[in-house]
Amino acid sequence: MQKAARKHAIIAAFLFFTFLSGPVSYCQNTTLEPLIDIIKLLEDTYGVSFSYAPNDIQNVLVATPSDALSLTEAIAYLNSTTPFQFTAIDTRYITVVKTPTANLYCGKIIDASTGLPMVGATVIADTNDFATTTNTEGEFFIPEAARTKAFTVTFIGFTPLTIPVGTLTKECTSLLMLPTIATLDEVLITSYFTKGIDKLNDGSIVLNSSDFGLIPGQVDNDILQIVQALPGVESVDETISNINIRGGTHAENLILWDDIKMYQSGHFFGLISAFNPDLTQSVSIYKNGTLPRYGESVSSVIHMKSDDTITRDLTAGAGFNFINGSAFVRMPISKKVGLQISGRRSLNDLLETPVYDTYSSRIFQDTEIFNSSNDATMITADEDFRFYDFSTKLLWDASEKDRVRFNFLTIDNRLDFTETIANSQQSETSSLSQRSLVGGVNWERNWNDSFKSYLMTYGTYYALDALNRDIFTTQELRQENEVIETGVKVEGLYAISKKFQLRSGYHFTETGIANTQDVNLPRFRNFEKDVLRTHSVFGRTTYTSEEKNTIINAGLRLNYFTKLDQVLVEPRLSVHQKISNGLAIELLGEFKSQTTTQRIDFESDFLGVEKRRWVLATGDEIPVLQSKQGSFGVIYQRKKWFIETTAYYKFVNGISSRNQGFQNQFQFVEAIGSYTNYGLELAVNKKWGDFSSWISYTYAQNDYEFPSLVPSEFPNNLDIRHAASLAGSYTLDRFKVALGINWHTGKPFTLPLSDGQNASNEPADPILYDTPNSKRLPDYFRTDLSAEYRWNVSEKIDAKINVAILNILDTDNTLNIRYARLENENGSTRINQIEQKSLGLTPNVSVQVLF
Known part of the structure; x- marks a missing residue:
């Protein structure tokens, strides 16, 4: 009362x-x-x-x-x-x-420049007899009687938005507000596949987790898993630490968290995203036509952004699934200062669930942990694995023109495994840790209605550390990979006129990467460290016609690598042209470069769990990666149909045989080459009321060329020739369900020559292989299911339960085949085929309480 x-x-x-x-x-x-x-x-x-x-x-x-x-x-x-x-x-x-929501008309206000919901926007009727503000989801509600009025939406720093009579529906129509200084920024074309996946007219795709529908197999809206639903995006080993976009390796993707470069993207060594979805509000994906403000990638850009608004009320949530527990809080400290905190931690040290056992079997197969526990000498292995992440963000709206943000994120994975000889007290414990620490400060200022500036400084640290103790000897092998990067970025945005906008800036980075290998018996130590400073200037001009039928983004990025004394010029282009009602064409092109990449030395590196290590371009031995890409697309959108087809060509030069993960005759060969990927992508989406269905298909041909190898041309390790997905989602009030099928042809692998040609009595002798990548794995097929229900526990508390089943048909999929020599009991050797299997039937449940 x-x-x-x-x-x-x-x-x-x-x-x-x-x-x-x-x-x-x-x-x-x-x-x-x-x-x-x-x-x-x-x-x-x-x-x-x-x-x-x-x-x-x-x-x-x-x-x-x-x-x-x-x-x-x-x-x-x-x-x-x-x-x-x-x-x-x-x-x-x-x-x-x-x-009741069913009796209300609803709208959702979206920031057109970020794709994020706008909290606290004022919505006022033209008769001035009713007004409200948007909630934490950017939503506002009006009674049915008020729908006969027009409304105006206002927010400081944004152009007022007029909502005509009858625009609102009971299904929360999305409405875009344009920043005053950014009236020419990219705008929404359509909802792509399901609610919360939107395509912009600059060619990028934005995922908005706060307004998300449902993707089959997802229990927590894992951003980097959802990315893989897009055409042209695959993961040949089902992990988010190996996302392959248009035939590129994972290291060729630029992954950003609030504009800070990340060198680690996964928990559980790739099965779970390292970025907590509770505060990851949106992610922008560029497959081509990348904005010139982004450098350091030859494949794609994946830019994750946390909530950037100060909430008026404290909101919080906590939950768990069969892998981890999580919590978050958003709180206002004052009208101008807000704080966001989120964290996750694994739960297997409290309770080992069937899901954890399935994940462990998947990620630790074909590693020293798995091999030790199956050793003929009756060695048993006991692993202790845990992970956590923690992020915090301080938001300060210093004035109506100034916004300052402080960001911090830490990610940690730790594995200890102890080997014990049966009937003996002898045991040894080896360990592997993978962790990241990143922080940044940015200041954004709207100087006037025509000019806005952005200043950012950041630091990122990544460390991979493994200690391998041999149980039969006192030998210890320590391997370390360390990355330290600092950077400063300055940008200015100037509205020249209603049709033209100019955005330019300067970006400085200093990247240091160290690799250590230390053996005590026999004594051996190798330490390598490289540092590279990069100065980049960039600019972009945006043209938007009066009727917004033509939108052109043309830009240039110029990089100077001081240690290499090398200059690279990178043009970028994005053209969106409406042809007729519902029909448009899209032309994208780019030159890009990259100085950091990953290499694989041995299968046993880092206990065989994480075999990749970051390295830095040094010149001839490790050249700067360079790419050229062009694409042409046709888009049709009308009457709840969305159809997009895109043809593309991509060329990447400067790749090393050591960073491609060869497991054949080229495994230990040093060679520099290139790959060419070209293909066709198709996406079709149809909506019927609360039901949405979609199908995507990708045809791609991906080939290597290494002039110093024989043969010099052969299929790429990531050559997935055909890939398709079919899915549908249905929403009924507070209930959502989604079902989907994923299929793709198997990736290439290399067979050994016949036993007679491989005759050897020495396990260390090399295996003789047939033509590289001339065989393919069996086709991959997986069916996934997801369901969600949300209800009001009380006036202030909501609860949400998600159920997801990966590989509901328990299909046996082979992800990789490699070969190794094994010594028999009689001393002779044989060639053993080692298969890596996918996840089997994997159900998971998530429960979350929201305050």
Whole structure:
């Protein structure tokens, strides 16, 4: 129950407007007052008491009802002009509850420049008799009677948005607000596949996790898993630490978290994203036509962004699934300062679930951990694995023109495994740790309606450390890979006119990468460290025609690598042209470069669990990677159909045989070469009310060329010739369900020559192989299912449960085949085929409570 004394200011305002009002009308006053104040006024005037949740009504404004109204008429007025139901329990008590969503019309305000929902935007009727603000999801609700009005949405730093009569629906229509300084920024073309996946007219795709539908097999909206639903994006080994976009390796992707480069992307050595979805609000994916502000990648850009608005109310959540527990909180410290905190931690040290066992079997197969526990000498292995991540963000709106943000993120994976000889006290413990620490500060200022600036400084640290102790000897092998990078980025955005916009800037980075290999018996130590400083200037001009039928982004990035004394010029282009109603074409092109990459020395590196190590371009031995890419697409969108087909060509030069992961005759060969990937991507989406279905197909041919190898041309290790997915999702009120099928042809591998040609009595002798990558694995096929239900526990608490089943048919998929010599009991050797299998039937459940 809420009971308050009369406020003299409200009484005076009420009497004043009563004097001016006509004799009999609900409201002739056009000055809005907080609904909570009007309720208190009615309580004092009529001697009644209203029961309500203050947080629900505090942001609603409404014109004060005429004093000529009876209490019954005043309640009827509030029922018709607010999104609440006022019900008289008896002559004294009146309840105030939210009108059921089904009876409300809804809109969702989206920041067009970021794709994020806008919290606290003001929505006011043109008759000035009703107003409200958007909630933490960017949503606002109005009663059915108010839908006959037009509305204006305002937010500091954004162009006011007019919502015509009848635009709103009961399904929360998405409405874009343009920043005042960025009226020419990229705008939305359509929702892509399912709710929360949107395509922009600059060729990029934006995933908005706060407004997401459902993807089959996902239990927690893992951003880097969802990315793999897009055509042209694959993972040949089912992990998010090996995302292959248009035939490139994972290291060829630039992965950013709030504009900070990440060198680690996964937990559980790649099975789970390292980025907590609770505070990862959106992710932008560029497969081609990349903006010139982005460097250091020859394949794609994946830019993850956390929530960038200060919430007015404290919101929090906590939950768990069969792998980890998580929690987050968003809190206002003051009107100008906010804080966001999130964290996750594995739960297997408390409870080893069947899902954890399945994940362990998948990730530790074909490693020293798995091999030790199956050793003929009765060695048993006991692993202890754990991971966590923690992020925090401090938001400070220093003034109406200035926004400052402080970001911090840490990611940690730790594995200890102990080998013990049966019937013996002899044991040894080996360990592997993988961790990242990143932090950044950025300042954004709107100087005036034409100019905006952005300044950022950041640091990122990555360390991979393994200690391998041999149980039969005192030999110890330590391997370390360490990356330290610092950077500064300055940008300016200038609106030249309504049609032209200029964005330019400067980016400085200093990257140091060290690799250590240390053996105690026989004593051996190798330490390598390289440092490279890069100066980059970039610029982009955007042209938007009067009718917005033509949008052109043309830019240039110039890189100077000081140690290499090398300059690279990288043009970028994005053209979007509407042809007719519902039909458009898209032309994208880019030159890009990259100085950091990953190499694989031996299969046993880092205990065989994480075999890749970061290295830095040094010149001739490790050249700077360079790529050229062009694509042409046709887009059709009409009557809830979306069809896109894109033909592309991609060439990457400067790759090393050591970073391609060869497991054949080229495994230990040093060679520099290139690969060419060209193909066709198709995406079709159809919506019927609450049902959405989609199909995607990719044809790609991916070939190597290494001039110093024989043969010099052969299929790429990542040559997935055909890939397709078919899926559908359905939403019914608070329930969602999605079912999907993924299929692709097997990747290439190399067979050994016949046993006679491989005759040898020495396990160390090399295996003689047939033509490289002349065979293919069996086709990959997987069916996934997801379901979600959300309900209100109370007025302030929601609960959500997700169920997901990966590989619901338990299909046996082979991800990789390699060969190794093994010594038999009689001392002779044989060639053993080693297969890496995919995840089998894997159910998972997530429960989350939201405050």
